[in-house]
Amino acid sequence: MQIDWNKTCGLKKVHYVCPKCGNEFKKSLQRMLKKFNLDIERIEKGIKSGKIKFYESLGFPTLHFKKDVGKLEAGTVIYFHKKVDIIRGFPKIRRTLLLSPTIEKHFKDFVAVEEKMNGYNVRIAKVGEKIVALTRGGFICPFTTNKVMELLNLEDFFNDFPDLIVCGEMIGTHNPYVPHYYPEVGKLGFRIFDIRRKVSNEALSVYEKNKLLKKYNLPGVRLFGIFDVEEAPKKIEEIIKELEKENREGVVIKDPEMKIPPVKYTCGRAHHSELKFAFTFPFDFGRHFLFSRVIREGFQSYEFKESREEMRERAKRIGESILLPMIETIKKIAENGVAHEDVIIDVETKAEAEKLIRHLRKQGVIAKLVSYKDGKAKIRRIYQSTTDKIKHYLNGGLY
Amino acid sequence: MQIDWNKTCGLKKVHYVCPKCGNEFKKSLQRMLKKFNLDIERIEKGIKSGKIKFYESLGFPTLHFKKDVGKLEAGTVIYFHKKVDIIRGFPKIRRTLLLSPTIEKHFKDFVAVEEKMNGYNVRIAKVGEKIVALTRGGFICPFTTNKVMELLNLEDFFNDFPDLIVCGEMIGTHNPYVPHYYPEVGKLGFRIFDIRRKVSNEALSVYEKNKLLKKYNLPGVRLFGIFDVEEAPKKIEEIIKELEKENREGVVIKDPEMKIPPVKYTCGRAHHSELKFAFTFPFDFGRHFLFSRVIREGFQSYEFKESREEMRERAKRIGESILLPMIETIKKIAENGVAHEDVIIDVETKAEAEKLIRHLRKQGVIAKLVSYKDGKAKIRRIYQSTTDKIKHYLNGGLY
Structure with missing residues (x-):
């Protein structure tokens, strides 16, 4: 579809002329895009091919990059409000x-x-008057947005620095994406690793970042x-x-x-945990996860000059991380089960949990709300490829 | 390039009119191709795109299918001699x-x-007056052709059945492709598993096959x-x-x-051996081999109703098959080595070994003759991706 940048884009009736502030953005967008060797034609081509989505978000016309386009990385979001706000992909x-x-x-x-x-990557930014939390792909996650507002005191920071982006990891057992236990946060916590600038994506130095975090009393990741x-x-x-x-x-x-x-550089045990996860759902993640994890193990064992005994111990863990969860899943599906993962999240209302489910589904995740009681929502993610493929083989299908 | 089927093809000066017998093949080829819903146009398109090679072999114009084209599978070879001879891919x-x-x-x-x-797939066929052995891809392998003539008495069989193809496995430790020890053959042996027809690729029934093998005193694989x-x-x-x-x-x-x-269905230990091989050369074979092997292990362990102890033993073997050879290779390359594999083959003359090396190189294999003495040739295959990638990481390259 062709977008008439001077009138309406024809897409979900979003006006290129911002419906809220009445501003007209063509020139300023063109100027912005020039910095990235891009032009409006390229953006329109991206929309046609599906690399870029164009929709209304927070009441503003929004360009959402699902894939890299020129120098703008996947996860980049451009909002047209009083100005053209570019939040770059992490x-x-x-x-x-x-x-x-x-x-x-x-x-x-x-x-x-x-x-x-070990959690999930979040960028927090102020867009117009609202502070929002974006997950890696560039979606505003309603759960995460609520939680960062509860967990962090961001008002002062963003009043002073509306053009900065707070990048960090949401961690803890009660998160819908990557639940992992950290004793210091328990159910949910947030740790900031980068502060970056809108548009350029430039990161503040580690010193500047820590100075700001200290000043605004915001939690950073550990600096060793x-x-x-x-x-x-x-x-x-x-x-x-x-x-x-x-x-x-x-x-x-x-x-x-x-x-x-x-x-980045990671622990052997982290690789084993990831393999365990991947082989609980082998036909959803196995192939993609496997090779790189074992390669890391080989180089780490080599560099740490492990003894024959240590190597064998590491090998055993690799093997068990792959085989045992896979057998469990085959058994579960043979008993008429479905490959799934349940997580608990804390929400204020059932409606909040349902909103998260809708958000997950929009991204193609098969998720449902299993139960809700007293602020605890149990969310189930279903892994369809694993379920279907294992069923197929159990029913006599050839590989 | 366009082939003028009535004159010359312009390709290596091979005449479509057979230079030996003077026959003209356009009509009979057309008739043959019709059986496969193919026509000469499609063949020419295949030659253009590289799916089919057209060259002279055994003195005859030859079409060699590197990829599937319609119903004709990769490995198919068509020779134009007195007639159009189609040896289908296995x-x-x-x-x-x-x-x-x-x-x-x-x-x-x-x-x-x-x-x-566990060896390599060979099709033996009579083309014109010559008995030749083709490896999986459809190449006539000079080593294999010599060896099948030494190992098997095929003259009578092919005199009686020039339109049949003998399909079997070349096995033993002294083979250049898949060396594996079998006590019953030792250095080299051949076992036949199928007898198929030219053109249609139809296999004789197991009964007919075994009757013929017995009659002509040819060695078959074990029938359990x-x-x-x-x-x-x-x-x-x-x-x-x-x-x-x-x-x-x-x-x-x-x-x-x-x-x-x-x-087909295979033993756990076969999977482990293949993993060991693949992770001796991880960046040549690892990624491609890994996932399917571990999936087989999961289903086998499940079907054999293994105890926790047996599962752990299997897991340990998987892990060790992956990790230990990889570490060995990293060490070897850190000490300025090269990822390689040496095999010994028995040949009559040094020239015979050199011919095999040339044959391997034509297929993109990096191989060299390390030594030759008294009929024993040591052949080295070099695995370049593994060598280069590991060197790159050892020198500080990022993943």
Whole structure:
């Protein structure tokens, strides 16, 4: 469909001229896009091909990037309100398989080592008068938006800095995406790892970020220290071994100035947990998860100079993480079950839980509300590929 | 390029009019292709796109199908000599993850259970006056052609049946493709599993095949028995457990009449061996091999109703098959090595080994002759992706 940028876009009757403020955005959008070597034609092409969705959100015309388009990464959202507000997708953090020599090669002089937590990535931004929380893909999640407002005191921060974005991890057992237990938060908590600028996506330095977090009393992820690149590998190996014992995920290694892209590095146990999850639902996640996880294990075992005994222990864990959950799921489906995962979330009302379910479904997740009582909602996610494929084989289908 | 079927094809100067017998083939090829809902136009399109190669082989114009084209499967070869000779690609045998209920559903009344051997698939056919051995992809392998002539007495058979194709497995430790020890053959042996017809690819029934093999004193694969489909799963489970102990691969389950496509089923240990191989060269084979092997393990463990202890033992083997060879390879490459595999083959002359090397290279395999002495040639295959990727990570590259 062709969008008439001067009148209406024809899509859900959203006016390109903002229905709220009456502003006309063509020129300012063009100016913005130029920074990314993009133009309106390219955006329209993206809408046609489905890479970009154009809809109304928060009462504003909104462009939502489902895929990378030029320099604008998937997860980018552009709102047209008083101005053209670009909230960039959170950049993919690359992984290193080895600490040494990679850290010394990739960074210069010093690295900041922060904890990487096992939850889900959230960007919090002020759009117009509203503070909203976006999940990785760029959707405003109603549950997450509510919760960050409960968990964090963000009003002052965003009054002072409406053009900054707070990026962090929602963690804890009572979250609908990646439930994992952290003793320090229990059911739900939020930890901030980056503060970035709208439009440019530039991150504040680790120092500036921590200064602001302190000033506004906002919770950051743990900073293990700032190390010389030469000593960092040894230090990180020690940190990883400690995190491993506590069943925590790993670290993100950053240039303290945030001029060089960060890299991540994770614990063996995190790989095993992910494999367990993936092989509980093998035909939904197995193939995609498997190879990279075992490759990480090989390099980690090599770098940590493991003994034959330690290698065998690691191998056993890999094997068990793959095989045992898969057999459990086959059994469950043979007994007429369905491959599913239940999570509990805390909500104010049943309607809030139902709103989350609708939100999940819009993203293609098969989810339902199993029960609601006294602010506790049990949400079920169903893994259809795993259910269907295993049924097919159990009924005599060929591979 | 356009082929003028009545004059020359312009490709390597091969004449469509056979340079040996002077025959002109356009009409008979057209007639043949009709059976497969194909026409010459489609063949020419295939040549253009690279799905089909057109070259001279054995002195005859030859069409070699690298990919499926219509009903003609990859590995199909068409020779134009006195007649149009179509040697069809060996059909892919589908796998079952479960013996029950699949066997009962897929077959009717009875199944013949034959041993599946761990070697490489070979089709032997008479083309003109020559008996040649083709590997899976449809190449005439000079080593294999020599060896089948040494190992088997095929002259009488092909004199009587020039339109049949002998399909079997080349096995043993001294083979350049899939070396595996079988006590009954040692260095090299051949076992026939199918006799098929040219053009139609129809397989003789198991009974007819075995009658012919007996008559011409040709070695077949082991036939474990012909079982009622209801008792077959239990019988095969027992057979598999025996084969497992002897480190043998598995079975092919066939309709004795060969009217229904056969299916294959393999031992856990075969999966572990394949994983070990794949993770000795993780970036050449790992990703492709991994998922399907572990899925097989899950279903087998489930069907065999394994105890917790047996599951853990199987899991440990899976993990060790993945992790330990990978670490070995990382170490080897860190010490400036190259990911490689050496095999010994027995040849008459050094020239014969060199010919095989040239043949392997033509197929994109990086191979070299390491040494030759007294009829023993040591051949090295180099796995470049594994070597390059591991080097890259060891030198500080990001994943």
